[in-house]
Amino acid sequence: YKIVVLPGDGIGPEITQAALDVLEAASSGVFDYELQYEAVGGDGIDQVGDPCPAATIKACSGADAILLGAIGGPKWEEAEKTPEDGLLELRENLGLYANLRPTKVNNSLLDLSPLKKEIAEGTDFMMVRELIGGLYFGRPKYYDDKEAFDTMYYSRENIERIVKTAFDLAASRRKKLTSVDKANVLANSRLWRKIVEEISEDYPEVEVDHLYVDAASMKIITHPTQFDVIVTENLFGDILSDEASVITGSLGMLPSASLSENGPSLYEPIHGSAPDIAGQDKANPMSMIFSVTMMLRMSFEQDALADKIEAACSQVMESGLVTGDLGGRAATSEFVQAVIEAL
Amino acid sequence: YKIVVLPGDGIGPEITQAALDVLEAASSGVFDYELQYEAVGGDGIDQVGDPCPAATIKACSGADAILLGAIGGPKWEEAEKTPEDGLLELRENLGLYANLRPTKVNNSLLDLSPLKKEIAEGTDFMMVRELIGGLYFGRPKYYDDKEAFDTMYYSRENIERIVKTAFDLAASRRKKLTSVDKANVLANSRLWRKIVEEISEDYPEVEVDHLYVDAASMKIITHPTQFDVIVTENLFGDILSDEASVITGSLGMLPSASLSENGPSLYEPIHGSAPDIAGQDKANPMSMIFSVTMMLRMSFEQDALADKIEAACSQVMESGLVTGDLGGRAATSEFVQAVIEAL
Numbered sequence: 106y107k108i109v110v111l112p113g114d115g116i117g118p119e120i121t122q123a124a125l126d127v128l129e130a131a132s133s134g135v136f137d138y139e140l141q142y143e144a145v146g147g148d149g150i151d152q153v154g155d156p157c158p159a160a161t162i163k164a165c166s167g168a169d170a171i172l173l174g175a176i177g178g179p180k181w182e183e184a185e186k187t188p189e190d191g192l193l194e195l196r197e198n199l200g201l202y203a204n205l206r207p208t209k210v211n212n213s214l215l216d217l218s219p220l221k222k223e224i225a226e227g228t229d230f231m232m233v234r235e236l237i238g239g240l241y242f243g244r245p246k247y248y249d250d251k252e253a254f255d256t257m258y259y260s261r262e263n264i265e266r267i268v269k270t271a272f273d274l275a276a277s278r279r280k281k282l283t284s285v286d287k288a289n290v291l292a293n294s295r296l297w298r299k300i301v302e303e304i305s306e307d308y309p310e311v312e313v314d315h316l317y318v319d320a321a322s323m324k325i326i327t328h329p330t331q332f333d334v335i336v337t338e339n340l341f342g343d344i345l346s347d348e349a350s351v352i353t354g355s356l357g358m359l360p361s362a363s364l365s366e367n368g369p370s371l372y373e374p375i376h377g378s379a380p381d382i383a384g385q386d387k388a389n390p391m392s393m394i395f396s397v398t399m400m401l402r403m404s405f406e407q408d409a410l411a412d413k414i415e416a417a418c419s420q421v422m423e424s425g426l427v428t429g430d431l432g433g434r435a436a437t438s439e440f441v442q443a444v445i446e447a448l
Numbered sequence: 449y450k451i452v453v454l455p456g457d458g459i460g461p462e463i464t465q466a467a468l469d470v471l472e473a474a475s476s477g478v479f480d481y482e483l484q485y486e487a488v489g490g491d492g493i494d495q496v497g498d499p500c501p502a503a504t505i506k507a508c509s510g511a512d513a514i515l516l517g518a519i520g521g522p523k524w525e526e527a528e529k530t531p532e533d534g535l536l537e538l539r540e541n542l543g544l545y546a547n548l549r550p551t552k553v554n555n556s557l558l559d560l561s562p563l564k565k566e567i568a569e570g571t572d573f574m575m576v577r578e579l580i581g582g583l584y585f586g587r588p589k590y591y592d593d594k595e596a597f598d599t600m601y602y603s604r605e606n607i608e609r610i611v612k613t614a615f616d617l618a619a620s621r622r623k624k625l626t627s628v629d630k631a632n633v634l635a636n637s638r639l640w641r642k643i644v645e646e647i648s649e650d651y652p653e654v655e656v657d658h659l660y661v662d663a664a665s666m667k668i669i670t671h672p673t674q675f676d677v678i679v680t681e682n683l684f685g686d687i688l689s690d691e692a693s694v695i696t697g698s699l700g701m702l703p704s705a706s707l708s709e710n711g712p713s714l715y716e717p718i719h720g721s722a723p724d725i726a727g728q729d730k731a732n733p734m735s736m737i738f739s740v741t742m743m744l745r746m747s748f749e750q751d752a753l754a755d756k757i758e759a760a761c762s763q764v765m766e767s768g769l770v771t772g773d774l775g776g777r778a779a780t781s782e783f784v785q786a787v788i789e790a791l
């Protein structure tokens with residue numbers, strides 16, 4: 106199997122290396138793969154003057170899976186094409202239409218959640234965000250000194266595709282799907298809601314409800330355990346998935362997967378490149394390790410291997426050896442060393 | 449002074465009546481006003497077949513202030529023009545460009561917050577939401593069976609107007625303004641950010657920072673005490689102000705004000721019409737009472753009268769006489785009676 110690795114910027118390279126060290130230690134004799142490193146984001150600008158180099162797209166297209174560290178940083182904020190532009194271009198070129206974000210509370214970390222224990226406990230839902238449509242990519246998108254336009258656009262096909270993905274996921278879980286829209290205001294949401302209703306006919310076992318995005322932003326905080334799968338368009342998903350992530354109290358541990366129709370999936374932490382702690386051997390590599398185990402399960406059906414890695418990580422964390430974001434004092438390298446020994 | 453009263457739907461009429469009874473008891477000999485009742489929302493549909501009747505707009509335009517209860521309900525969901533459409537039309541016609549929502553945690557109600565006490569305690573910020581621009585009103589707005597379009601549009605003038613209002617407010621408070629946008633993706637946000645920077649030159653005493661909307665949705669939950677004034681466009685404000693409201697743990701107590709440039713302001717609770725408990729003498733009238741005191745302060749400079757009403761309410765609530773949403777058993781009417789006695 107070929108895995109394309111995009112370490113990116115800030116803490117991206119160090120957490121990527123950490124996770125790959127763990128993968129190497131765990132997989133020998135069980136799972137064979139080769140790595141190909143490519144540049145993206147600020148790293149792409151520095152290396153070849155482009156945050157989404159053609160060579161990177163080409164390599165990704167031919168891969169079986171893609172791992173991305175993190176992109177962005179103050180150094181490239183004024184670039185004509187920013188690291189963020191590069192990320193959007195990568196998503197669009199690879200057809201990564203579905204972003205999946207598990208929001209699962211780890212009971213031993215409940216103290217870190219801003220929510221009361223009794224509210225957060227047991228939270229376990231999956232956010233399915235459409236990733237290459239809506240206001241992000243619609244045209245016209247334009248501003249001058251006098252006015253600005255952005256266009257929220259969805260075709261029926263693009264709504265159907267993401268909604269089906271979400272129904273399939275709900276059917277494989279607790280069979281509850283919440284579709285989030287703003288159908289009392291947006292034309293896009295009216296079409297979205299109609300299509301969700303149509304497709305629900307094919308999934309009689311899945312219970313569906315519709316929530317307005319403003320109501321959803323409340324319920325995610327007040328009743329997070331009531332969700333199983335949430336599906337929504339690009340911008341709503343951007344806002345709500347970040348909001349949801351804080352429930353866990355441990356941003357440094359959350360992975361995500363972005364799926365395409367026929368090409369490879371991309372796995373990455375949900376957090377940014379944290380330039381303030383980059384290069385200091387401080388970052389929590391768990392988000393990247395979980396991105397790797399998500400890849401093992403979803404792209405390679407290596408569930409046993411993923412379980413083994415996750416068990417080793419749990420063992421180390423339960424021993425109290427954790428990084429600063431979780432209240433501990435372990436360096437990235439110490440933590441990884443301990444996981445490798447536990448393996 | 450002429451106050452136009454729009455009781456609306458669901459619990460709207462009962463909480464409006466409750467608040468007006470309190471106002472009457474408190475104001476005699478101090479503050480003279482007359483009330484004019486008009487229909488809006490479902491009530492408008494039932495009375496004259498229109499959720500935003502021309503007579504209502506006319507009466508509101510000639511008023512010194514407007515009080516709105518709540519609108520909407522299952523009865524009118526399939527209407528060609530829904531109660532919500534009527535509300536948007538009212539906002540647009542009256543030029544209500546700025547929606548102000550205080551998010552202030554009441555320390556005696558901290559137990560009701562979904563957030564941990566140490567996170568929520570001391571929260572006191574004002575959300576300033578642009579109310580008549582962006583995706584709500586931009587054209588084209590259209591869908592058929594194959595695709596959908598909505599347009600996010602802002603003119604420079606409309607951004608300047610709301611941003612200035614927010615700066616003025618920040619200058620009168622703790623002098624900190626957070627502007628929320630998505631400038632890494634949206635053309636509208638780029639223009640928005642540029643204008644905020646320009647206008648900040650005129651307010652050297654106000655400290656300004658910019659947050660992406662996804663980051664804001666996290667920080668509102670993780671660090672709510674770090675905000676003073678937040679300013680943002682219509683849809684972001686819709687989502688974030690509802691999200692913020694849950695911090696207080698008491699939706700049934702939150703008012704809002706919507707300001708126009710030269711016409712009257714409109715005051716209303718932030719919550720909906722709660723058809724499930726309408727007509728049962730159960731609703732918490734505090735959101736409407738606070739809407740009235742907000743009106744007294746902002747439209748009539750009757751701060752002493754507002755203080756007097758709020759003190760009487762606090763006294764009653766501290767005695768334990770509260771409605772169900774706050775964990776008590778008082779009926780709306782009992783609570784109001786007690787407030788009037790306390791006055």
Ligand SMILES: CC(C)[C@H](C(=O)O)[C@@H](O)C(=O)O
Nearest residue numbers: 189190192193343632633662
């Ligand atoms: C960097 C930015 C363009 C991106 C987005 O808005 O999609 C990020 O916030 C994310 O969620 O991956």
Ligand SMILES: CC(C)[C@H](C(=O)O)[C@@H](O)C(=O)O
Nearest residue numbers: 289290319532533535536686
């Ligand atoms: C009813 C709806 C159209 C409205 C809005 O989105 O503005 C409501 O959610 C609000 O915030 O007042």
